[in-house]
Amino acid sequence: MQKTNNNIVDISIVIPTYNRASYLPKILDKLAVQIGLEKIKWEVIIVDNNSQDNTAEVINNYQISLNNKINLRYLIETRQGAAFARLKGVKESKGNLIGFLDDDNLPASDWIAESVTFAQKYPQAGAWSGQIHGELEVNPPENFSRIQAFLAIREEGLKPHLFDPDNLKLPPAAALVVRKQAWLKSVPQKICFKGRLGKSMVGGEDLEPILYLYKNGWEIWYNPCMHTYHQIPSHRLEKDYLLTLARGCGLSICQLRLINAEKSQKIMVIAKTFFGNFKRILMHLIKYKFDLKSNLAAQFELEFYFASMISPLYSLILYYNQLFHTSIIMVNE
Numbered sequence: 001m002q003k004t005n006n007n008i009v010d011i012s013i014v015i016p017t018y019n020r021a022s023y024l025p026k027i028l029d030k031l032a033v034q035i036g037l038e039k040i041k042w043e044v045i046i047v048d049n050n051s052q053d054n055t056a057e058v059i060n061n062y063q064i065s066l067n068n069k070i071n072l073r074y075l076i077e078t079r080q081g082a083a084f085a086r087l088k089g090v091k092e093s094k095g096n097l098i099g100f101l102d103d104d105n106l107p108a109s110d111w112i113a114e115s116v117t118f119a120q121k122y123p124q125a126g127a128w129s130g131q132i133h134g135e136l137e138v139n140p141p142e143n144f145s146r147i148q149a150f151l152a153i154r155e156e157g158l159k160p161h162l163f164d165p166d167n168l169k170l171p172p173a174a175a176l177v178v179r180k181q182a183w184l185k186s187v188p189q190k191i192c193f194k195g196r197l198g199k200s201m202v203g204g205e206d207l208e209p210i211l212y213l214y215k216n217g218w219e220i221w222y223n224p225c226m227h228t229y230h231q232i233p234s235h236r237l238e239k240d241y242l243l244t245l246a247r248g249c250g251l252s253i254c255q256l257r258l259i260n261a262e263k264s265q266k267i268m269v270i271a272k273t274f275f276g277n278f279k280r281i282l283m284h285l286i287k288y289k290f291d292l293k294s295n296l297a298a299q300f301e302l303e304f305y306f307a308s309m310i311s312p313l314y315s316l317i318l319y320y321n322q323l324f325h326t327s328i329i330m331v332n333e
Contacts (some may be wrong), residue, residue: 001201001255007096008096011041011042011097012093012098012099013042013045013101014045015100015102016077016085016089016100016102019051020103021054029065032066034107036112040116043095056074059074080195081195082196083194086173087187092179096181097116097180098178124181125179127182129171130223130225133155133329135248136237145299148294150246150249157224157225160222165214167252168257172212175226179218185216186209191205193255204251252312253308254312254320257316258270274285274310284301284305
């Protein structure tokens with residue numbers, strides 16, 4: 001591990017954070033003991049998304065205590081939302097690769113080395129992610145495995161394989177590695193989904209950039225040799241949080257499907273999104289009609305299907321909001 005004065009490094013680790021000063025020491029300690037990096041130049045970038053706690057103090061103390069073992073940089077992104085924080089991190093990074101870690105993701109000791117090795121082995125990969133294991137503070141609800149992917153827990157076997165972007169089967173942005181040039185050439189600066197803000201918890205910010213990479217011809221891969229551990233506090237397993245999460249993820253579905261759709265296909269995508277999820281709701285109600293109230297996983301799925309069904313309406317709202325915003329800018333100019 002070493003600090004580099006070169007303008008280019010092999011990989012930049014970008015960590016967006018918001019009011020998580022208490023989480024940062026754990027992830028920085030994990031990064032400080034990474035192995036297999038003798039020939040790898042790397043840096044860590046903390047992107048503070050308007051934190052009101054002592055995040056800046058924590059990072060300053062680590063910059064001193066690490067004593068140049070890690071090139072640790074601290075940035076501030078004032079536009080609220082994880083998507084903006086990631087855009088900032090990419091823009092300011094020096095790495096040929098960008099490794100995104102959320103502040104509650106703890107990487108295994110060889111996570112960086114395995115990320116770089118995969119990039120060399122799969123040159124057509126524009127983005128790749130590995131196994132994300134859950135570190136749950138309390139026991140999860142029954143049948144949690146059916147919905148754990150919505151909380152960024154992914155364990156998909158021991159063999160590398162391609163994800164399926166056409167069906168939105170994609171990794172989360174947490175613990176995701178991308179090629180910087182692929183990102184810069186594929187992902188627009190104006191994005192639809194900003195991040196889970198306020199009470200709506202509307203998702204989509206994780207998958208949107210990956211879909212742009214895929215649209216531009218890059219492959220999206222699963223690398224089982226990369227391991228991270230997602231810390232999940234007890235409140236994220238409570239009913240209110242889970243149902244709000246399901247609703248937020250569902251509302252983004254139509255807009256995400258439209259990203260890679262041709263103009264001639266968009267009406268069909270909207271129709272399939274509505275009627276396909278309407279059918280899922282009916283089948284779900286028939287299947288769980290006797291125990292829906294006691295089955296939180298089934299309630300989660302039903303909430304997701306319903307939000308997905310009405311997601312075309314949310315896409316329309318997004319479209320007119322962007323149109324209105326563009327008109328305001330033109331008037332001001």
